[in-house]
Amino acid sequence: MTDEQPLKAAIIPVTPLQQNSCLIWCTKTMRGAFTDPGGDLDRLKAAAKQQGVTIEKLLVTHGHLDHCGQTGMLAEELGVPIEGPQEEDRFWISKLEDDGRKWGFEGKVFEPDRWLDDGDTVTVGDLTLDVYHCPGHTPGHIVFHHAPSYFAIVGDVLFKGSIGRTDFPRGNHQQLIDSITGKLWPLGEQTAFVPGHGPMSTFGYERKVNGFVADSVLGN
Numbered sequence: 001m002t003d004e005q006p007l008k009a010a011i012i013p014v015t016p017l018q019q020n021s022c023l024i025w026c027t028k029t030m031r032g033a034f035t036d037p038g039g040d041l042d043r044l045k046a047a048a049k050q051q052g053v054t055i056e057k058l059l060v061t062h063g064h065l066d067h068c069g070q071t072g073m074l075a076e077e078l079g080v081p082i083e084g085p086q087e088e089d090r091f092w093i094s095k096l097e098d099d100g101r102k103w104g105f106e107g108k109v110f111e112p113d114r115w116l117d118d119g120d121t122v123t124v125g126d127l128t129l130d131v132y133h134c135p136g137h138t139p140g141h142i143v144f145h146h147a148p149s150y151f152a153i154v155g156d157v158l159f160k161g162s163i164g165r166t167d168f169p170r171g172n173h174q175q176l177i178d179s180i181t182g183k184l185w186p187l188g189e190q191t192a193f194v195p196g197h198g199p200m201s202t203f204g205y206e207r208k209v210n211g212f213v214a215d216s217v218l219g220n
Contacts, residue, residue, distance in 0.1 A: 026125025061155030063092025072110025089140030136176020137164030
């Protein structure tokens with residue numbers, strides 16, 4: 001993004017699962033947030049320091065270990081609040097320590113300072129991001145969208161060329177398709193998004209070529 005943009009973002013892959021944590025910040029105030037800080041906390045803190053960003057909160061899309069396993073630890077260390085996900089993911093967050101033992105990296109249960117729901121907003125510096133509840137991959141999954149920048153952070157709802165898994169407890173394939181077509185597509189084809197894993201894409205590109213949700217696949 002150019003220097004004139006009100007929002008800047010840097011993708012920092014974390015955990016053995018290479019999950020795309022994001023450092024997002026308001027260029028006017030240089031205050032920012034980490035999205036889905038699941039692990040590799042030293043790497044995240046170094047990125048904020050390098051950019052000169054003061055972290056004021058942590059934002060979470062959903063309750064899976066790679067996305068939020070160490071969010072509570074970072075919040076405690078930095079003395080900042082956690083916002084998100086939607087409360088239906090409470091059961092995932094309650095299992096973070098058990099899941100951490102299974103996957104071989106530390107997870108810690110936490111209680112967000114604010115559960116988020118469809119239609120809520122969050123602030124980062126002078127920026128305001130809209131919150132969309134997009135269940136399917138998990139029941140409490142949310143997406144963050146900054147409309148002026150045509151920019152979204154979608155977690156594991158949508159990927160370049162693919163969609164989120166729905167074979168986890170309380171996953172629902174049709175619900176996920178409905179979330180993508182009903183919540184994400186209306187945000188505009190030019191909107192660029194950071195997925196939970198892999199490269200960025202745009203909603204317009206996925207509507208053309210994604211083998212799961214392209215208009216031609218869904219008969220739109």
